[in-house]
Amino acid sequence: MKRTKAIALITAAFVGTGFTSLASEQKPKVKKQTTCPVMGGKINEAQYADVKGKRIYVCCKGCISKIKADPDKYIKQLEAEGITLDRTDKKK
Numbered sequence: 101m102k103r104t105k106a107i108a109l110i111t112a113a114f115v116g117t118g119f120t121s122l123a124s125e126q127k128p129k130v131k132k133q134t135t136c137p138v139m140g141g142k143i144n145e146a147q148y149a150d151v152k153g154k155r156i157y158v159c160c161k162g163c164i165s166k167i168k169a170d171p172d173k174y175i176k177q178l179e180a181e182g183i184t185l186d187r188t189d190k191k192k
Contacts, residue, residue: 130184137174138163151175155186 136143136159143157149164150156151171156178158164167174178185 131182133157133178133183133185136160136163137177138166150188153188155188 133143133156135141137156139159141159144159145157147159147161147164148155148157149167149171151168152175154175156167156171156174158167175185
């Protein structure tokens with residue numbers, strides 16, 4: 101009887117860790133950028149700045165120069181909001 105309980109506990113432990121590792125291997129949720137980090141308005145997907153391998157969308161052409169002047173500020177701001185920035189193609 102004790103042996104059966106021990107086997108059941110060991111089996112449950114292995115099964116439990118298997119499900120836990122599967123859950124941790126799932127891809128993180130992607131939160132898309134919808135607002136301009138400079139002006140706070142809705143982004144225009146035709147307007148963006150490619151900096152440090154990341155694409156930051158803005159609302160207008162005027163915001164591009166502000167992004168390029170201090171890219172770290174805006175990258176940190178967006179990532180702190182949980183936004184996943186698009187990667188730029190380095191093969192150009």
